[in-house]
Amino acid sequence: MHTIPLAGYRHSAVDRFLRYVQIDTQSDPQSETNPSTEKQKDLSRILVQELTEMGLTDVELDEWGYVYATITATTEKTNVPTICFCSHVDTSPDVTGAGVKPIIHFNWNGADIVLPDDATQVIRVADHPDLRHQLGNDIITASGTTLLGADNKAGVAEIMDAAQYLLTHPEVKHGRIRLLFTPDEEVGRGTEKVDIQKLGADFGYTIDGEALGTLEDETFSADAVRITIQGVSTHPGFAKGKLENALKIAADLLATLPKNALSPETTEGKEGFVHPTRFEGNQDQAVLEFIIRDFTEVGLQEKETYLQNKLNDVLAKYPGSSAKLVVKEQYRNMKEVLDQHVAVVDNALEAIRRAGLSAERRSIRGGTDGSRLSFMGLPCPNIFAGEHAFHSRLEWVSVQDMHKAVEVIVNLAQVWEERS
Structure with missing residues (x-):
């Protein structure tokens, strides 16, 4: 040597x-x-x-x-x-x-x-x-x-x-x-x-x-997720029984995420997470962006399925609204x-x-x-x-x-x- x-x-x-x-x-x-x-x-x-x-x-x-x-x-x-x-x-x-x-x-x-x-x-x-x-x-x-x-x-x-x-x-x-x-x-x-x-x-x-x-x-293996929520917009003065505020739908989704797990601030070692990084919009349409991280492909897919299921659960309360979840691969x-x-x-x-x-x-x-x-x-x-x-x-x-x-x-x- x-x-x-x-x-x-x-x-x-x-x-x-x-x-x-x-x-x-x-x-x-x-x-x-x-x-x-x-x-x-x-x-x-x-x-x-x-x-x-x-x-x-x-x-x-x-x-x-x-x-x-x-x-x-x-x-x-x-x-x-x-x-x-x-x-x-x-x-x-x-x-x-x-x-x-x-x-x-x-x-x-x-x-x-x-x-x-x-x-x-x-x-x-x-x-x-x-x-x-x-x-x-x-x-x-x-x-x-x-x-x-x-x-x-x-x-x-x-x-x-x-x-x-x-x-x-x-x-x-x-x-x-x-x-x-x-x-x-x-x-x-x-x-x-x-x-x-x-x-x-x-x-x-x-x-x-x-x-x-x-x-x-x-x-990590890494994906990005973009969720676009389409609410039901109407004049707020005549909104009773009609308005489905996309901002509130997005906020409801964020509120369903666990407080003591599955986030960067609560994980370490080989634990992955679902992390919201951006939130913007208005009552008609809102966009949420996430990064998903795990050390395995299976772990990534599990977290993306978890997020989709949470979204479906929230949307069930807003029958006039819809959402689209798009996954983009970042790195492996x-x-x-x-x-x-x-x-x-x-x-x-x-x-x-x-x-x-x-x-x-x-x-x-x-x-x-x-x-x-x-x-x-x-x-x-x-x-x-x-x-x-x-x-x-x-x-x-x-x-x-x-x-x-x-x-x-x-x-x-x-x-x-x-x-x-």
Whole structure:
């Protein structure tokens, strides 16, 4: 076993990250364009410029906002698979990403971190157990009024830093490597316009995970549900015995959902949920949107049937009204694919161990671009990027964890070459 010593290497990941997070790349779930927001390309164009300056070949930003690039192989072997490292440039619609002011809390002393622009925003050790492993490290946060953007600009910066390392250390033997930076992951459309043939990779890794040393090879399976309720509308002054208010019908449906089960706030581990995400309309027509999550296809179908039955029960009280429930597939559990390609996970676990870390396999109560990429023909687990408290103003990442992620990427390129 040969481990690449990154000690002494001047990392660029943090400098890149501090610049990237100040570019607003928030995606928009209501937009029908690709990408959903043009401002995501503001970062993509910078990545193209930086990759080109590094000396990468085949650097391209396509019309859909995807960045492709190639790190040329340094090995003499001809049978080394092409691997891809992937991160997404967009940030969550849940919290604003405009005007991010990143702060480095050097040599963190173990105290709760009060964010200066809103003192009510406090990163408490009691609420963030992974902080306990960061004593003496340098913690990066936002200022309290925005998210940070570590999800997933930490991964973007780490891949960029690893690319720089590999290009400046040609003695490191590796096969052909493809880089992919995607838009719209946060709105479930991160792979919609990926050209798998053009990408030309055999296996992939998203760098979009949480705690140091973790690898995620299992995700939720996910569907979206849209329920359109058609009520009976009439003038409210003459409505007795006639009006069937679509808003009240929708509210009745929401009220039937259990309070202590089947929701994100009441489930954990391998438990799935039925989660309303949007409600709009008027007395004539109302629309409810849900996301359905489970680790199995059967579990998804059970929850969708459950929701349909609840809807039928409610409609029985409103004989003049009707409703339509439409299910749209979002992504499926990547484990179904990864179990058929054991090397893609085993090599990643080895790369993590070579970085001096304890490797841990986890399941994601969510999804990544890797979920869809796996089913598109690119088996693609998710490696830690050091991101914590995603989609919130309390988001944080440590400098030391980011550097370890870079080391793992470099190790992984080497492991594939050695084992081929």
